[in-house]
Amino acid sequence: MSATHPVYALQQAWALAAKRQDLPQIQSFYQSEFLAFDAVKQLQFNASDYFVHWGQCMEFCPQHSHFDLHQVQLHSSGDLAVVTALLYCAGTDEQGNTQGCWLRLTQAWQLQHTNWQIIHDHFSVPFDMVSTQVLFQLTPEHGESA
Template sequence: MMDAAGNAARAQVKSAISSWLTAIQARDADAIIAHYTPDVVAYDAVLQLQFKGQQAYRDHWKSCFDMCGGPMVFEPGELDIQVSGDLASIHGLIRCGGSDEQGNVQSAWMRMSSSYRKSGDKWLIAHEHFSAPFDMMSWKAMFDLDPENPDKVRAIPSGMSTVTPHLVCANAADAIAFYKRAFGAIEMGRLEGPDGKIAHAYLHIGNSAIFLFDENPQWGALGPLALKGTPVSLHVYVENADEAAKKAIAAGARLIMEVQDMFWGDRYGLLEDPFGHRWSVATHIQDLSPEEIKKASAVMMTEGACGGEAPQGA
């Protein structure tokens, strides 16, 4: 049982948490950072792995405000608060997020743990950690979980993203075999119709899903070969674009544009697979500002720096 001093300390910590939440709602970075020790170490779920010191964490809070043009959402559930001497630990779930300038709110339940240290008459955060579980299939954070309804069916199934390419292929079985050789695709499942053709197949390439099926003229579903071209390309980021292109070409892809350094900071090349679908492979090699990209683009357009066809989307 906690004694009177312990109860008083716990009340002080609860007051510090309330003051911290008020500063967040006010979008006041200086007031927020005043709740942390100078040597704070923090781990957030966005932007980078860790933050050391008040200034680094203040800059992070400012970045969060820049991402959310409207009011912030920070609504803790039931928090467990333990106090021992001049130290306190807090853990629990908190709904975090924000709204844009049009009032559209995006938020998610996350796990929060904090360590407080008493400094004079104040309780300050010395360590803070926000995290979310992640989906092992897609390596994406699971921001749609609800502690009040843990058994609900997820609107976006495990392994899926918001947008998923759905390819029509002449001979989908051969296409699946090619994507395995060329891009290291993993087959998650397939459904064959009575005629043996693939009505639906589900692949994973890296952390992304792809659907495909056999073309069917009766449904108006034709692949690029039948249509004699495609206006769409699938853009794939890889660790080494040169090696990825070589692997795909060895598997049977046709080179459209050689891999080369591009004005927007990627090393980029364009391929066409044996089924008429186009794939761009890229490795990001340089972070550039919008102004730098615009300037480099003007130089490229003037000098005609790209070999082969123009990059799709440029």
Template sequence: MNAIKAVLESWQQAVVDENLDKIMSHYSDDIVSFDAVKALHIIGKPNYTDHWKYCMQLCGGGIIFEIHQLNIQHSSDLAFCHYLSRCGSVQDFGNENVAWMRATVCMRHQNGEWKIAHEHYSSPFDPETGKAIFDAQPQ
């Protein structure tokens, strides 16, 4: 479990540092992502790299990315993790533009390393208005 947590911590730091190469080094080549930003789903590392570039451009003042309430379940070669993420960016004049998101990450142990093979981020939404609820808070 420590190795899995270490991968998530390294990945999280790479996100905050906006280090695209290090971010992508944590993904399997066949990554499948259901990201909360724009795309319905993204398949494969090249496509996800392009998506990450787009997302990083949206965060001009710096990325905020925190992992809270991390839960890890694993077997010898598969891991299932879920957590709440406080994520967003620092905007002009130092103001934060953040929201709480839900995250599920599945990892595979391959060639001696844990790699993220599936990732899902979402925000709750109001079915009556169809709008995302960005001010939801953890319980």
């Protein structure tokens, strides 16, 4: 992955805005019309519903202690870039309990005039097909359980 590509710095800034729970800053990275697939709540989100969802997630975990990108890979051609990463997200709830897990993240970015913006977000968590249990205990080291 090229750390010199503009999307690399933008994605790092996006993750920092998410860690700070700065919803207006988070929104600034997205094109006005986009589609998002999140790991929580529903199959897909349009632009207006997605930021309501972000707000609800922030209320659930009012203090992020982690929103950290790992194993970031960027592939680009012309005005499109695709970024994949593993994301460790953890926060402390109002009772002081820290909860966190690893997620898979894919983002599609498109160059709009002179600005790169997110046109698609996809967060997911693996699950076991036999038990139908979500595998929150997985870690990046060989995909093994913690």
